[in-house]
Amino acid sequence: MIRPAPIAMAVQANVPPAAPEPAKRRAAPGPPAGRRKKKSGAVPAAKDRKTRRGAARRRPARRGAAKPARGRRRRLPAEHETHAPLEDTAAHPAAGAGEGRDAYEAGYERGLYEGGELLLEQMIPPGALLAEVSLREVLAAGLAAKAPQVYPLAEPGLVYEELTHAIESKQPYALVRLGDGELLTLAQDTVYDAEAIRREGRFLPYAGVTPPDLAARDLVAMAVRQANRVGVPVSRRKHFQLLLHPVLRHHGIDPAGLRLTSSTINYALQQSGLLPHLLTGRRLLLIGDKAPALAEALVARGFAVVGIISPVNGFTAIDRVIHEASLIDYDLALVSAGVPAVVICWRLAMEFGRVAMDFGHLADALGKGQLSV
Known part of the structure; x- marks a missing residue:
């Protein structure tokens, strides 16, 4: 799922720590009479060399002096954390001023070139010049040639109509959404091996999946095949x-056979003003760890919450959730339970003929008052 989080901080220059202030020592007794007194601070030659080298390592940099580069690279944020545009320099402390800003801009320009114009350069025949044609124009022309592979995504208005019709006609309807958590779950032992999943999907336990979990993978694949609407990401980032x-292909799922919408359809319904119309007059069942806070926010706005199921601790909790939901009479289930939400929505629709929507992190935003209905 899509979960917002800040862009990772840019690396700050490593400044050697200042040498600690030496501890106070009692004055040593003076030398015996007749012996020459050594100069204060004198040390044997061998020890002196180590001390001087150590002091050089510990000596703090002069104020205003250039700090030595250590060759460390800025850590890019994990894909599941990235929602702010990389060009937003306000999110990058290194882009604030001076050399840090220059380095950031140089790196950004290089990445922009290597990820776009360089690829176009390599496709132009040797000894030829593509005159006054922008990369954007080339992409637009190429996209037109690939029109048969462009699949339509249902707009919020259509999804709202489908949900409303299903509720009023008491027909089963499951709206599920695929984010990086769901896709990495589906990628287990298909696109990625176990080591790659551990490396790329460190956040999966938070999202309700503890790899390796091939049973969870297969349940999510089944839910995607049978859901009434499947939200898919429009972002072309790695995960x-x-x-x-690649994930759909490995599971034998043809995207042309799915009824698709955007994976951010939950937010789109809220931003378009359709969400309050969808919830008004409906008996709502809220499922997930954030359900209690969401219930308070919805009840305060006059919506009817008839049930809360919380917490949902991963895939092992799904059977309990389904059983508890079967005891409640409701019109619409809003499920915010990480990756298990996909399976919960599908099972509520298929087994009990209910209408269920993968509500995602919109539950957090509404419960905290960051967004309103």
Whole structure:
């Protein structure tokens, strides 16, 4: 799922720590009469060399002096954390002023070139010049040629109509969404081996999956095949759309056979003003760890919450959640339970004929008052 979080901080220059202030020592007794007194601070030659070298390492940098580069690279944020645009320099302390800003801009320009114009350069035949044609124009022309592979995504208005019709006609309807957590779950032993999943999906336990969990993978795949609407990412970052198609292919799922919408359809319904119309007059069942806070926010706005199921501790809790939900009479289930939400929505629809929506982190935003209905 899509979960917002800040851009990782840029690396700050490593400044050697200042040498600690020496501890106070009692004055040593003076030398015996007749012996020459050594100069204060004198040390044997061998020890003196180590001390001087150590002091050089510990000596603090002069104020205003250039700090030595250590060759460390800025840690890019994990894909599941990235929601702010990389060009937003306000999110990068190194882009604030002076040399840090220059280095950031140089790195950004290089990445922009190597990820776009350089690729176009390499496709132009040797000895030829592509005159006054922008990369954007080339991409637009190429996209037109690939029109058969462009699949439509349902707009918020259509999804709202489908949900409303399903509720009023008491027909089963499952709206599920695929983010990086779901796609990495599906990628287990298909696109990625176990080591790659551990490396790339460190956040998965937080999202309700503890790899390796091939049973969870297969349940998510089944839910995607049978859901009424499947939200997919439009972002072409590594673990979003660029992982979507290999994962679907490995599971034998043809995207042309799915009824697709955006994976941020939950937010789109809220931003378009359709969410309050969807919730008004409905008996709502809230499922997930954030359900209690969400319930308070919705009840305060006059919506009818008839049930809360919380917490949802991963895939092992799904059977309990389904059983508890079967005891409640409701019109619409809003499920915010990480990756298990996909399976919960599907099972509520398929087994009990209910309408269920993968509500995601919108539950957090509404519960905290960051967004309103």
